[in-house]
Amino acid sequence: MYALVDCNNFFVSCERTLDPELDNKPVVVLSNNDGCVVSRSKEAKDLGIPMAAPAFKYKELFKKHDVQCFSAKFELYNFKSQRVIEISKAYVDKTDFEVYSIDELFLDLKSFKYINIYDYCVKIKDEINEQENIPVSIGIAPTKTLCKVANRIVKEFPDKFNGVYILDTSEKIEKALKWLNIGDVWGIGRRLAVKMKDNGVFKAWDLLQKPEMWVRKIMGIQGVRMVNELKGIRQLELDAPSPKKSIAVTRSFMEMLTKKEEVRERVETFGMYCSERLRKQNTCCKMVTVFVQTNRFRKDLPEYRKAMTRILPNPTNSSILIGRVVNELFEAIYKEGFHYKRAGVFVNDFVPEDQRQISLFEEDTQNQHLPVMKAMDAINKKFGKDKVRLGSMSGQNTFGRAKLSPEYEAFLKNNTLPEANFRFH
DNA sequence: TCTGGGGTCCTAGGACCC
DNA sequence: TCTGGGGTCCTAGGACCC
Numbered sequence: 001m002y003a004l005v006d007c008n009n010f011f012v013s014c015e016r017t018l019d020p021e022l023d024n025k026p027v028v029v030l031s032n033n034d035g036c037v038v039s040r041s042k043e044a045k046d047l048g049i050p051m052a053a054p055a056f057k058y059k060e061l062f063k064k065h066d067v068q069c070f071s072a073k074f075e076l077y078n079f080k081s082q083r084v085i086e087i088s089k090a091y092v093d094k095t096d097f098e099v100y101s102i103d104e105l106f107l108d109l110k111s112f113k114y115i116n117i118y119d120y121c122v123k124i125k126d127e128i129n130e131q132e133n134i135p136v137s138i139g140i141a142p143t144k145t146l147c148k149v150a151n152r153i154v155k156e157f158p159d160k161f162n163g164v165y166i167l168d169t170s171e172k173i174e175k176a177l178k179w180l181n182i183g184d185v186w187g188i189g190r191r192l193a194v195k196m197k198d199n200g201v202f203k204a205w206d207l208l209q210k211p212e213m214w215v216r217k218i219m220g221i222q223g224v225r226m227v228n229e230l231k232g233i234r235q236l237e238l239d240a241p242s243p244k245k246s247i248a249v250t251r252s253f254m255e256m257l258t259k260k261e262e263v264r265e266r267v268e269t270f271g272m273y274c275s276e277r278l279r280k281q282n283t284c285c286k287m288v289t290v291f292v293q294t295n296r297f298r299k300d301l302p303e304y305r306k307a308m309t310r311i312l313p314n315p316t317n318s319s320i321l322i323g324r325v326v327n328e329l330f331e332a333i334y335k336e337g338f339h340y341k342r343a344g345v346f347v348n349d350f351v352p353e354d355q356r357q358i359s360l361f362e363e364d365t366q367n368q369h370l371p372v373m374k375a376m377d378a379i380n381k382k383f384g385k386d387k388v389r390l391g392s393m394s395g396q397n398t399f400g401r402a403k404l405s406p407e408y409e410a411f412l413k414n415n416t417l418p419e420a421n422f423r424f425h
Numbered sequence: 426t427c428t429g430g431g432g433t434c435c436t437a438g439g440a441c442c443c
Numbered sequence: 444t445c446t447g448g449g450g451t452c453c454t455a456g457g458a459c460c461c
Contacts, residue, residue, distance in 0.1 A: 057428080
């Protein structure tokens, strides 16, 4: 069996560890720029605040019900995430876990044949709660997809299951799938949910009644795997941690930017963050993409969006070399006369730092840069982000963070934060 | 006025090869 | 002029996840 440990409304729960006064009150956490809702307490959900709700649309509601709003504090969430992972993984053999996202991890319970795994998971849940003050739900099942189902059941019936549910017998599975809406199955997004309903598939169970050919046609190979997983036939193993295959740094700006130099400064900064992350995992990239775009919601202003990609003659992770390319691409796509709202830099097509294939014809200065870059990283790690930076960076954050609490300032002072170590999906 | 950010995987179709 | 059949690799875009 697998177990999925999932933190309940994680970002909000992290906020509550800083301020217990927030317990039992409606709380939301907002994205960068305080743009939209990314985490909601149960009380906030009950008020009808949807996920990803644009904050400005709900201002009145927030006020009326005294909803507590916070800007996202990723240093804090990463820190708490690490703690939850440390506690959970101590309950299984060395590699029998997979960190799935910042607030979820799978455990492989295969080595526990003679203990009651339900009780065991209750212990995990209780320890996380006692040590870290983070409430979690644990779903246990033979496949990852069914773990997700079990987890949803835990969250849906909190009084009934006390945080842990085990989905093991075929009777229980059938009952669960007849209850679960098709749109809530792991891997069914908005698009597929519509297609499913058009074809009379409303519950997860209905999907299992469809012929394999149909599933294959509508959903591709993923669909066939999904059906098997729902039947309890394992298709997905736990993944070992792996280096990233692409890295992106993108931001919406607090204000729309109309000056070329302001936008340039932003994308160059994004390029440098990409380079830092590349060095952190000891890889070089062979491709760099830059994009800029206007505010797509402002129908009264002319819209413009453009992206451009460059394939590099020599793979690199030097901030200077990547910055140079970013700048050239920026020059090629930037057009005067627009109000820019968002921009970003992507890097992909990675090779390990020590396995670079060098072009015969282009000069390669990566190795000259590397020692300086690594020194820069070391200094920044010791003394703080952006303490040493390129001359092209302003060193200022141009996104807003209105609502930092005093508790959080204290947290930043008193804690040494570990590096983030989880995969996004 | 104000609408997030960072990832992965799969597929179809084009380019190219013999 | 007409024109086959089989394969691989790459890429852009779609769909999904948290």
